[in-house]
Amino acid sequence: MNRVVHPIEVESYRRMRARLDTSHFPPLTRAVVERVVHSAADLDYARDLVLDEADLEKAHAALHAGAPVVVDVEMVGAGITRRETVCRLRDAESGPGLTRSAHAIRLAYEQVGPGALWVIGNAPTALEELLTLDADPALVIGLPVGFVGAVESKAALRESGLPAVSNVSEKGGSAVAAAALNALLYHPTSAEEKL
Structure with a gap:
């Protein structure tokens, strides 16, 4: 089913591309970079994002084959269209050494098991917890925002070797994830x- 694109979005992309040349990126990398830049109206994301086309190709195939999508907060889930998501934050509790966001990731993993796509746009502790699990993700979109733990958690994600989309700076958030x-x-x- 083809998505109907509103004329405002078409014009927004035209203006963005007039200011940012993304033609050198491979197809899925270009799609992710452009959509993130568009969502934040922040051209710097083109230099800040870290992603790999081969990882994106495998994730794209898994996503379209029905792999589950797990989000750290409902706001991320609300921004994802055309797909149901799993968010266990309402069921989670905090405790000594464990944030509510981290507990939600544990609960989600118990529910979906390996092979999911994980989309983290809010809590660095959610990303940190995911890295302790044997989640074997199809992809981790790790774009938590903030001045405490965000940069470090995204660096740890990149160092983990997991297939990922991340960025280097403190920027991030639900909308870009x-x-x-x-x-x-x-x-x-x-x-x-082919259609």
């Missing part, structure tokens, strides 16, 4: 391109 996942959802599969 959802945008990165939406880029993969919106990008056509091989079968759709």
Whole structure:
């Protein structure tokens, strides 16, 4: 099913591309970079994001084959269109040495098991907890925002060797994390391109 793109979005992308050349990026990388830049109106994301086309290709295939999508907060889930998400934050509790966000990640992993796409846009502790699990993710979109723990948790994600989309700076948040996942959802599969 093709997505109907509103004329405002078309014009917004035209203006963005007039200011930012993304033509050198491979297809899925370009899709993610452009959607993240568009969601934040922040051209610096083109230099701040860290991602790999091969990882994105595998994640795109897994996503379109029905792999579960787990989010750290409901705001990320609200931004993801065309797909149900798993968020266990309402069920989670904090305790000594464990934030509510980290507990929610544990609960989500118990529910979905390995092979999911994880989209973290809010809590660095959620990303840190995910890295302690044997989640074998299809992809981790690790874009938590903040001045405490965000940079460090994203660096740990990159060092883990897991397939990932992250960024170097403190920037991030629910909107950009959802945008990165939406880029993969919106990008056509091989079968759709043949139609």
